[in-house]
């Protein structure tokens with residue numbers, strides 16, 4: 001199982017520094033959640049982990065191997081896959097074509113048809129809709145396709161940025177059920193979520209990000225019971 005570790009990451013956009021020394025570890029086979037207020041730097045952290053933006057300083061290591069300046073497509077080849085905020089499907093293409101696009105890199109391409117079967121078993125609704133143009137799917141269906149597309153690359157580390165955004169409570173529960181099922185299959189997962197209560201309920205490990213720094217880290221159930229977390233993120 002693959003562990004992704006980031007140490008003292010600094011990153012941002014031009015003159016804007018967003019991450020001010022973030023240290024996180026996505027432990028092999030575990031589900032880690034990263035929560036924090038809007039603008040605290042969660043998406044920026046995920047972009048830095050996956051190589052979409054460069055770190056200005058600090059390291060990201062995959063099983064102890066420093067990734068240095070490897071770009072996103074190179075990290076994807078190593079198995080680090082991001083399902084981005086806002087889904088970003090190819091809306092004019094069918095569901096199946098979107099899934100095929102996800103089967104990138106040697107790992108994904110080698111096993112495309114068997115992975116497709118696995119993904120369809122996990123998401124029966126996606127299987128039903130495979131001939132449909134992605135842009136005409138409901139929001140929940142599109143999010144399922146986005147996660148399914150991520151799985152098509154045969155990731156060892158799957159990173160989900162706000163998968164529940166804009167979905168009804170029922171669809172969110174369906175999606176989280178699938179995330180919970182993926183956990184325990186050897187896949188290392190990272191979940192960024194607005195729904196802090198649900199995220200802390202299903203995760204193994206948790207980080208609370210504030211102003212680009214890790215404010216709190218620990219086992220998810222311990223973090224959930226902290227009075228400061230209850231007060232700031234759980235309305236109690």
Ligand SMILES: Nc1ncnc2c1ncn2[C@@H]1O[C@H](COP(=O)(O)OP(=O)(O)OP(=O)(O)O)[C@@H](O)[C@H]1O
Nearest residue numbers: 013016018036037038039040041042043044045162
């Ligand atoms: N492409 C960009 N160019 C410039 N600034 C950006 C860019 N993306 C994000 N930022 C800024 O970086 C800061 C952190 O944004 P980020 O998207 O990482 O936060 P977040 O924790 O994911 O928030 P949210 O919960 O709203 O998704 C914000 O102040 C944001 O305005």
Ligand SMILES: [Mg+2]
Nearest residue numbers: 042043044085
């Ligand atoms: Mg974000």
